[in-house]
Amino acid sequence: MVKFKSRPSTPNGKPAKRPRMAYMEDSDEERTPVKAGKKNLESPKKRMKSAAPVSGKQHAIQEQRKLLPIAQGRDALIHEIRENDVTVLIGETGSGKTTQIPQYLLESGLAGKGMIAVTQPRRVAATSLANRVAEEKNTEVGKLVGYSVRFDETSSEATRIKYVTDGMLVRELLSDPILSRYSVIIVDEAHERTLRTDILMANLKAIQQKRNKPTDRKGKGPAAALSPLKIVIMSATLDAEKFSSFYNKAKILYVKGRQHPVTIYHTATSQADYVDSALRTFFQIHTDRPPGDVLIFLPGQEDIEGLSSSIQLYANRLPQATPGVLLCPLYAALPPGQQTKIFSPTPKGMRKCILATNIAETSITIPGVKYVIDTGKCKEKRYIARSVGSGFDTLLTRDITKSSAMQRAGRAGREGPGFCFRLYTEDAFKNMPLSAEPEIRRCTLTASLLQLKCLGQDLEELEFMDKPDEENILSALAALYILGALDDKKALTKNGRDMAFLPLEPYLARVVLAARELGCVREILDIVSVLSSNSKLFFDSADQRDAALEARTKFRHSSGDHFTILNVVRSFDEIAKTETNAGKKDWCHKTYLNFRCLTEAVAIRTQLKEVCERMKIDWTASCGDNEQPVLRSLVRGLVQNAAFLQPDGSYKQVMGPSIVKIHPGSVLCDKKIPAIIYDELVYTTNIYARGVSAVPRSFIAEVPVLNHRKA
DNA sequence: GAGCACTGC
Known part of the structure; x- marks a missing residue:
């Protein structure tokens, strides 16, 4: 029995004055509430009438819009954004800020002739928001309202509101450094502080200084013809002051959300085994509480699989009168077919139990959840910079943050009053950091540094909300130098520009540029496309491990994982020649390959071929069955990730001090290979090299930069 | 002997 404190507490840790406190409802912070002001431009009624011919469905949509919490503050919001260059808008879940504000700004004429961009950290968010807003505007997506994400652009000359991924806008900087097409840029989900959001926010500050400078508008300097830029930063409740002070004390506005009350319980004592506590708590809910689905937050796949089978075991032993349990695991690497189960309605007399990673915190909203069990744990990727180019990623379980805990609790109150059981004490909650450290402080900066170099900027000089770590910058500089993207004066080379x-x-x-020299671009594009796909090529869940290994043996290649990938892609291409989509899917299913990964890889490859054509790289160049050019190309890009076998069977980095092991998922695991290169190093239970190939030692020695360093 | 979540002309 897990003991919870009998008195529930509020999500932000303050003692509950009322037993059922609305999520995020109380706060002592001084706020500027947004209310319908006197400066109304037009009455709400008039506004709705001006919409296109009103069908029954349209009418319902417009009625719904009026009921959103943000609707009553419309005119005041427009007024504030008109008066201020930068506005920080804090909107709680369900306020409607992301769909409504762009429409308000457009309707008020505030955007002038320019476009309104709304940035999102995730692709699905950008596309689905554009669809939603297009529907509200009673048009097709791609006309007045559009979106732009990688591989998928639906916008036109007529587009005025565009939902984009933050990465897309950062990319756009390369061709248009002052983002001249946009008159308003709304940065949504800014509190997530992704690397791209931070780079964008730093650039926006500089761009606005250029575009809004009064001296320039009088006709002096190059900015004379520039139209001013409005910036709106949108975030969940935390960190408002930080955004505001970054943008010279920008005005902060608050919009209430619409969230059902969530009652929160903390455990009386701290729990040694969170998986076991989750198991007990689930059955306490299952036997004592009324119907409603349960969502359990766990750090990773391993815990999900473990807890899932324990729950199944105990559920089978329950008396017949007790409702059945429908288990739904949910993590990114899960085959999509098994993910859809979550969205289908819970069968009568059953209780759905969803066991999820962080994916259910922001990316996927699950209907019907009434109870949340929060273990208080998550996994976090963190880059450990080590002197010259020998850093590695860690992926370790750690305690979550306050903002994460609140987000998780909120998942119980989407459709009605809910309950959240935290498997940690109230003190533990109070001691959590407010929010996660921004990515710019804990991720590899190599790719961003290269992009900034192309913009003539530098990580050291650009003004960020949080400064990147010195060691991390040095490590990125070293990496780019070794790749030949920067010269010894830290200046961008021709190679570097091509890489970007x-x-x-x-x-x-x-690797692609090396393949250009060595005449094996075709093979390299096949491999590189899979490596840069988001999803994994091979499924691996505990119950089907042996069958999967068996089905895959025909792809295994003695020189390692890169050639194994090439074999898979070649087979898939063969199948694709004759099979329909369903046939390809079926083939993937039989061989335990991830259809999604291969589909994405094919899309990436197509894009890369197009880019190659523009760069005058012959992507049809092939080396046939000669493996040497392919391995040489791989070594050129992965030279930092080379390791030699030691007498004791371990591997030692060539360019760093670490002892590494070959990851158990690699085809070269347990093999004794004199010299290896690898895609990445991840510290979990050991320092593991993932994506490994065997290469002749001489290939590593012949890379120019190593000769340099010896000389 | 093992894989949090995202993204890109």
Whole structure:
């Protein structure tokens, strides 16, 4: 039995005055509430009438819009944004800020002749928001309202509101450094502080200084013809002051959300085994509480699989009268077919139990959840910079942050009053950091540094909300130098510019450029496309491990994972010649390959071929069955990731001090290979090299930069 | 002997 404190507490840790407190409702912060002001431009009624011919569905949509919490503050919001160059808007979940504000700004004429961009950290968000807003505007997406994400652009000359991924806008800087097409840029989900959001926010500050300078508008300097830029930063409640002070004390506005009350319980004592506590808590809910689905937050796949089978075991032993349990695991690497189960309605007399990673915190909203069990744990990727180019990523379980805990609790109150059981004490909650450290402080900066170099900027000089770590910058500089993207004066080389032009990680871009010299671009594009796909090529869940290994043996290649990938892609291409989409899917299913990964890889490859053509790279050049050019190309990009076998069977980095092991998922695991190169190094239970190939030692020695360093 | 989540002309 897990003991929870009998008195529930509020999500932000303050004692509950009322037993059922609305999520995020109380706060002592001084706020500028947004209310319908007197400076109304037009009455709400008039506004709705002006919309296109009103069908029944349209009417319902417009009625719904009027009911959104943000609707009553419309005119005041427009007024504030008109008066201020930068506005920080804090909007709680369900306020409607992301769909409504762009429309308000357009309707008020505030955008002038320019476009309104709304940035999102995730692709799905950008596309689905554009669809939603187009529907509200009673038009097709791609006309007045459009979107732009990688591989998928739906916008036109007529587009005035464009939903884009933040990465897309950063890319756009390369061709249009002052983002001249836009008159308003709305940065949404700014609190997530992704690397791209931070780079964008730093650039926006500089761009606005250029575009809004009064002296320039009088006709002096190059900015004379520039139209001013409005910036709106939108975020969840935390960190408002930080955004505001970054933009010279920008005005902060608050919009209320619409969220059902969530009652929160903390455990009385801290729990040694969070998986076991989650198991007990689930059955306490299942036997004591009324119907409603349960969402359990766990750090990763391993815990999800473990807890899932324990729950199944105990559920089978319950008395017949107890409702059945429908288990739904949910993590990114799960085959999509098994993810859809979550959205289908819970069968009568059953209780759905969703076991999810962080993916359910922001990316996927699950209907019907009434109870949340929060283990208080997550996994975090963190780059450890080590002297010259020998850093590695860690992926370790750690405690979550306050903002994450609040987000998780909020997932219980989407459709009605809910309950959140935190498997940690109230003190533990109070001691959590407010929000996660921004990515710019904990991720590899190599790709961003290269992009900035192309803009004539530098990580050291650009003004960021949080400064990147010195060691991390040095490590990125070293990496780019080794790849030949920067010269010894830290200046961008021709090679570097070409690398930035390719939509690939710098090291993979270098592999493609090497393949150009060695005449094996065709093979390299096949490999690189899979490596830069988001999803994994091979599925691996505990229950089907042996069958999967068996089905895949025909792809295994003795020189390692890169050639194994090439074999898979070649087979898939063969199948694709004759099979329909369903046939390809079926083939993937039988061989335990991820259809999504291969589909994405094919899209990336197509894009890379187009880019190659523009760069005058012959992508049809092939080396046939000669493996040497392919391995040489890989070595050129992965030279930092080379390791030699030691007498004791371990591997030692060539350019760093670490002892590494070959990841168990690699085809070269347990093999004794004199020299290897690898895609990445991840520290979990050991320092593991993932994506490994065997290469002749001489290939590593012949890379120019190593000769340099010896000389 | 093992894989949090995202993104890109």
